[in-house]
Amino acid sequence: MRIIVCIKQVFDPLTPVNALTIDSDRKKILGSAYTPPVINGYDEQALEAALRIKENWPGGECEIVALSLGERFKLDVMKKALAVGADELVLVDDAAFDTADSVFIARALAAAIHRLGGADLVLCGRQASDWDNAQAPLLLGEMLGWPCLTLARRVEVRNGRVEVERVLSDGSQVMESNLPAVVTVTSELGELRFPPARARLQVARRRPKEMTLKELNVEIGSPAAEVIDVSLLKVERECQYIGGANGAEAGRRLAETLIDAGLISPNGG
């Protein structure tokens, strides 16, 4: 069993808007220089899904490869994948990957997966928090010609098949397919486990495997959908603080303020 987990380095999605900037071309959002980048949250959860499959794999013969396309990688950030238990980390570093063009990213992922000798299962986060595109895994499935199962809160592999429980807005749905397959993971699956201290020390000496865009042999064409401008959305409202001698008094005053302003009605109106 071979699982490839696609992980992306992104600026911390909890960076306050006021600390974000836009590049001089007005085409990219830059994270704050003071906040280190992170592995995209949903990708961490995809990694957690892979680790759970490996834990329950009979005989333990299950390999997890974490694959990332990006640029200016922070090794200590990306090596977290190794510290939690991925067997290998593969980084493809190129400025071309700093793009909102999901088609190009999916092409490069497909090529990298082939070059790595293929996989039985590719796990991805449901979307990346920088562009919120939620497209690359779907397009990857299309390009590989593999089944694609999305929004999994549970992923199980048995007898050459993968079964997922996917989250829907009004409940859930169990779906399955043959392997190989692409599966996207959602936050309901649970957080990535914390790496043991010992593992964090051990990975300090390990090197990721490196590949180049050239080796992947994919062309950078003009994107079907092209970002031509980006601007930050700063919202500031004047907040009227309601206080009191204690929390209870503030709570009572808040209710009265909202009722008097006609915003809420105490009899369900």
Place this chain on the structure above:
Amino acid sequence: MAGILIFAETDAGAILPNFWEQVAAARTLAPQLGSVSVAALGWQIKTDEALRSGAEAVYVLEDERLTEPWPDAHLSALESLCHELHPAMIVMPRTTLGMEVAARLAFRLGGALAQDAMTLQLADDALTITRPVAGGAASATVRLNRAPWIVVPRSGAFTPAEPGAEASAKVVSVQPSISDAALKTRCVSRARQEGETISLERARVIISGGRGLDGPEPFQLLHRIADAIGGAVGASRPPCDSGWVPTSYQIGLTGKMVSPEVYIAVGISGATQHTTGCSSARTIVAINTDKDAPIFRMATYGVVGDWKEVLPAFHAALADRG
């Protein structure tokens, strides 16, 4: 390529309410792109509403395999229809199914995808849209360089169109072409949550709880307050991820987009991925122990305090005035 095709998603035969926002979005470009048609996919579809949308034609694609939100089946049926109709623009609903099919359809048709579109503008044969990115922290202007354009309007961006008096559209029944080869996945089972009392999308007042509530029990109090003021209860992502409340409560980028008159956020810090789903509320009220929490920057009224003290008194004051 000409005209606009709206994908009407159905559930138990009924067209989803998102449809009317799609109609509104389509109408903004109808003068330039030509006639609007509807493709309703599902099983035992009630078409009467779609007939009153002002569309020229309603294509009805019925197949039992279109009962569930099964992406492969819907994609296959829609793709073949597009190969026959050659629409210049296809408008998809912002639903789990709609967004997924949109991305794959754009790829298969060799077109371009505009998801979460707030505005649409057609000039020099290119469609340009604006959309929130980075969880709503920024807005991007995106130019679609290849047609057909697959557009998913952002919830709340287009005021829903009203059904007309006349059922003017002609009905065209089409046997959906769903090839077995296209069905690479299988549906095993489906579980639905119990119906919410008041739908979040339609609620006038919403009271939402976040990680600061620290467990499932405090949501009982939120429900009692919501009952008293005729509102609905929502949540940020952590209470849903932790199973304190069902995922259908989640408000935000990957949950529901709501626009109530009043939004009360309790123990919610105000991450952009959450507030992007409630920022169109006329009035936002925040209750949080942290005076620096970002939620206060978008709030009209705020209480810096512990919900354990604030909320019971808030609830009692409602009873006093009721």
